[in-house]
Amino acid sequence: QQPVQSPQAVILREGEDAVINCSSSKALYSVHWYRQKHGEAPVFLMILLKGGEQKGHDKISASFNEKKQQSSLYLTASQLSYSGTYFCGTEGGTASKLTFGTGTRLQVTL
Amino acid sequence: IAGITQAPTSQILAAGRRMTLRCTQDMRHNAMYWYRQDLGLGLRLIHYSNTAGTTGKGEVPDGYSVSRANTDDFPLTLASAVPSQTSVYFCASSPRGGKSNEQFFGPGTRLTVL
Numbered sequence: 001q002q003p004v005q006s007p008q009a010v011i012l013r014e015g016e017d018a019v020i021n022c023s024s025s026k027a028l029y030s031v032h033w034y035r036q037k038h039g040e041a042p043v044f045l046m047i048l049l050k051g052g053e054q055k056g057h058d059k060i061s062a063s064f065n066e067k068k069q070q071s072s073l074y075l076t077a078s079q080l081s082y083s084g085t086y087f088c089g090t091e092g093g094t095a096s097k098l099t100f101g102t103g104t105r106l107q108v109t110l
Numbered sequence: 111i112a113g114i115t116q117a118p119t120s121q122i123l124a125a126g127r128r129m130t131l132r133c134t135q136d137m138r139h140n141a142m143y144w145y146r147q148d149l150g151l152g153l154r155l156i157h158y159s160n161t162a163g164t165t166g167k168g169e170v171p172d173g174y175s176v177s178r179a180n181t182d183d184f185p186l187t188l189a190s191a192v193p194s195q196t197s198v199y200f201c202a203s204s205p206r207g208g209k210s211n212e213q214f215f216g217p218g219t220r221l222t223v224l
Contacts, residue, residue: 002152032213034213040217041200041215041216041217041218042153042200042215043215044212044213044214047212087152087153089153097143097155097158098213099155100145100152100153100154101152102150102152103152
């Protein structure tokens with residue numbers, strides 16, 4: 001079952017912050033985050049393993065709450081280059097396959 | 111070449127025709143994957159291979175087959191294409207099969223079945 005992402009879309013002005021949420025109905029082993037720009041392939045951002053680990057990548061960070069089966073992606077002081085569609089991918093149980101959410105479209109404007 | 115290549119870039123196909131999408135990687139990654147991407151549905155796994163010689167079914171395998179004769183190549187075949195297989199197809203690879211490995215995606219193939 002696909003994880004649920006929210007919001008589906010968000011428009012920001014440059015310099016504003018955003019949070020994208022990913023929620024699963026299944027117990028999770030890990031959560032992956034990818035960004036896809038229009039007409040391009042998805043690009044890996046980060047992996048979070050169970051244990052509540054929080055990771056950061058420049059001004060993009062994420063958290064993982066395994067008890068709530070949720071992850072959140074935090075974009076701080078957004079830049080025009082952050083525009084794109086963000087996907088979470090979840091791994092659960094014994095499966096070693098990712099199940100992706102339907103994506104959150106982020107647009108950063110001047 | 112560096113990374114993952116896919117061919118063709120795009121294709122228009124008549125329903126009922128057979129089609130093979132090609133995927134080649136030069137990173138010596140063990141695991142490879144095929145996804146389809148449809149508007150509003152995100153990326154859905156079709157088939158995967160954790161190592162050469164083995165394959166497995168993903169979420170939406172019906173109408174597709176794969177083979178993994180060697181480490182580098184992972185072709186996806188549509189035996190008899192139908193309009194519902196119109197989609198963008200992405201091939202991906204990761205260093206190892208198993209949990210929590212970053213996936214690297216190819217540029218995609220846009221397929222239209224009429």
